[in-house]
Amino acid sequence: MHNDHSAPAAPSDNEYRQQRIANLRELEQRGYRGFGAAFERTGSLAELRAGFAEGRLVRAAGRVVARRDMGKSAFLHLHDAGGRMQVYLQKNVLGDAAYEAFRFVDLGDHIGVEGECFTTRTGEPTIRAKNWTLLGKALRNLPEKWHGLHDVETRYRQRYLDLIANAEVCALFRKRTQIIREIRDFLAARGFQEVETPMMQPLAGGAAARPFETFYNALNAPMYLRIAPELYLKRLLVGGFDRVFELNRNFRNEGLDRSHNPEFTMLEIYEAFGDVRTMKALIETLIVHVARKVNGGLTAGSPERPIDLTPPWREAAYAELIRETAGADWDALALAPARERARSLGLDIPAEWDKAAITHEIYEKLVEKSLRHPTFVTRLPAHLIPLAKACEDDPSVVDVFELVIDGREIAPAYSELNDPLEQRRRLEAQAGGDPAKVDEDFLLALEHGMPPAGGMGVGIDRLVMLLTGAESIRDVILFPQMKGKAG
RNA sequence: GGGCCGGUAGCUCAGCAGGUAGAGCAUGUGACUUUUAAUCACAGGGUCGCGGGUUCGAAUCCCGCCCGGCUCACCA
Numbered sequence: 001m002h003n004d005h006s007a008p009a010a011p012s013d014n015e016y017r018q019q020r021i022a023n024l025r026e027l028e029q030r031g032y033r034g035f036g037a038a039f040e041r042t043g044s045l046a047e048l049r050a051g052f053a054e055g056r057l058v059r060a061a062g063r064v065v066a067r068r069d070m071g072k073s074a075f076l077h078l079h080d081a082g083g084r085m086q087v088y089l090q091k092n093v094l095g096d097a098a099y100e101a102f103r104f105v106d107l108g109d110h111i112g113v114e115g116e117c118f119t120t121r122t123g124e125p126t127i128r129a130k131n132w133t134l135l136g137k138a139l140r141n142l143p144e145k146w147h148g149l150h151d152v153e154t155r156y157r158q159r160y161l162d163l164i165a166n167a168e169v170c171a172l173f174r175k176r177t178q179i180i181r182e183i184r185d186f187l188a189a190r191g192f193q194e195v196e197t198p199m200m201q202p203l204a205g206g207a208a209a210r211p212f213e214t215f216y217n218a219l220n221a222p223m224y225l226r227i228a229p230e231l232y233l234k235r236l237l238v239g240g241f242d243r244v245f246e247l248n249r250n251f252r253n254e255g256l257d258r259s260h261n262p263e264f265t266m267l268e269i270y271e272a273f274g275d276v277r278t279m280k281a282l283i284e285t286l287i288v289h290v291a292r293k294v295n296g297g298l299t300a301g302s303p304e305r306p307i308d309l310t311p312p313w314r315e316a317a318y319a320e321l322i323r324e325t326a327g328a329d330w331d332a333l334a335l336a337p338a339r340e341r342a343r344s345l346g347l348d349i350p351a352e353w354d355k356a357a358i359t360h361e362i363y364e365k366l367v368e369k370s371l372r373h374p375t376f377v378t379r380l381p382a383h384l385i386p387l388a389k390a391c392e393d394d395p396s397v398v399d400v401f402e403l404v405i406d407g408r409e410i411a412p413a414y415s416e417l418n419d420p421l422e423q424r425r426r427l428e429a430q431a432g433g434d435p436a437k438v439d440e441d442f443l444l445a446l447e448h449g450m451p452p453a454g455g456m457g458v459g460i461d462r463l464v465m466l467l468t469g470a471e472s473i474r475d476v477i478l479f480p481q482m483k484g485k486a487g
Numbered sequence: 488g489g490g491c492c493g494g495u496a497g498c499u500c501a502g503c504a505g506g507u508a509g510a511g512c513a514u515g516u517g518a519c520u521u522u523u524a525a526u527c528a529c530a531g532g533g534u535c536g537c538g539g540g541u542u543c544g545a546a547u548c549c550c551g552c553c554c555g556g557c558u559c560a561c562c563a
Binding site: 014015016017019066068069070071072073075077086088089090091106107118120121122124126140141142143144145146147148149150151152154156161165207208209210252254255258260472482484 | 494496498514515519524531532553555557561562
């Protein structure tokens with residue numbers, strides 16, 4: 001029992017909190033409301049700065065993040081999500097009572113001010129406050145103004161502090177929002193209909209992963225959080241929706257690391273009468289479009305590791321990439337020399353592995369990681385992917401691609417299997433003889449006829465990592481999963 | 488799960504051949520009506536992640552645990 005499931009501890013107390021509560025009481029006695037009502041602003045701080053005009057009367061609100069007190073006058077910096085503005089307080093302008101009361105405002109408090117715009121002799125656009133009002137008292141100290149908040153654990157656990165202290169984090173999450181909006185607009189403009197399918201499912205299908213389990217009392221039945229929306233989206237293809245997509249959360253009861261969070265955002269797209277080639281054209285156009293919109297160009301990744309998204313992207317067969325890494329004679333090698341070849345490439349190969357397993361180890365450990373710029377890997381071995389159609393010229397490989405960028409799988413796409421009899425054989429094999437694990441409701445839908453279709457999944461968090469240069473999935477999820485804190 | 492690194496004031500960090508815990512910012516008091524990392528003077532502030540052990544004495548050494556980061560492995 002490592003995790004602490006008890007109720008969170010009461011907030012810790014300290015001298016700063018006591019001091020701030022005392023200041024709050026002091027302000028209340030002077031007629032201020034500690035936690036004020038709505039405050040009509042002329043604009044956000046960024047808008048006020050953009051529309052700055054000497055002598056203009058404005059109303060501004062924000063968090064006090066810096067304060068330079070000089071006796072009978074003081075400078076403040078107000079801060080909001082998009083910008084910053086300097087405010088000048090003068091005793092003879094505000095009057096004695098309002099000026100004195102301001103002594104009890106702390107860094108971190110939200111205030112509103114009204115006053116005229118002017119420029120200081122150092123050239124800083126500034127509001128000369130005629131009056132001020134308290135909008136929300138802060139009872140806790142903020143991270144330090146200069147060094148900011150570095151502690152990674154605090155940044156994730158108390159993201160609001162990260163957003164206050166680190167402007168680039170704010171900018172990254174704005175970009176994430178923009179990316180998702182561009183994707184929706186792009187797909188809508190091409191006739192794709194956004195749909196919502198169940199997140200709570202009686203069987204967790206459409207992928208191979210451990211699901212989170214819960215219990216629905218009214219039905220007296222177990223339920224699972226979805227690991228993929230795929231089987232419901234295919235039911236919609238049967239129903240005649242010919243272009244659908246869903247952009248929402250999946251849940252997988254697996255480990256946590258730099259590229260895995262138990263809940264993550266997935267885009268799944270299905271196009272009736274298409275196949276893997278229509279998906280290829282779609283994803284290339286989509287990512288190029290989004291990169292141009294949010295990055296202003298086709299360079300992605302981090303400055304240390306730039307990625308060139310200029311189309312057309314490379315397309316290469318799985319076997320071809322293996323030969324590039326393992327030798328042109330790889331296909332002809334017998335098991336023993338193949339094992340020796342793989343070991344000579346630095347891989348740890350157990351003696352009992354067959355050649356297909358060794359080949360895939362080379363792909364995962366050497367080939368995939370070396371594919372920095374976008375590459376469509378096609379014609380994967382059929383045994384790896386049970387839900388795709390076989391290639392017509394070679395039944396040992398399937399008609400799919402995996403889009404790999406910066407060594408990470410960004411989007412797999414298939415020519416979807418629409419043969420209900422074949423689908424039943426594969427699902428029954430996957431269920432390992434347990435009929436309760438076969439999604440009969442899905443098979444019933446398929447038996448009513450699903451058109452041929454191209455389908456694709458796009459890991460949105462990983463796409464955001466690519467377009468922002470983030471190195472951890474935790475940097476692109478506002479509230480990433482963390483272990484419970486004990487001790 | 489293995490290895491390595493880390494957790495000290497609200498924040499950023501020093502201190503670790505064992506000898507009563509430090510700095511900067513922030514906070515408090517005082518001075519200052521164009522500052523912007525404001526400046527000047529003085530002051531307060533700590534369960535050194537948690538629990539054991541060794542020792543006259545532990546932030547420091549040893550053991551266990553918690554949390555985080557990197558990395559390898561595993562799973563998909």
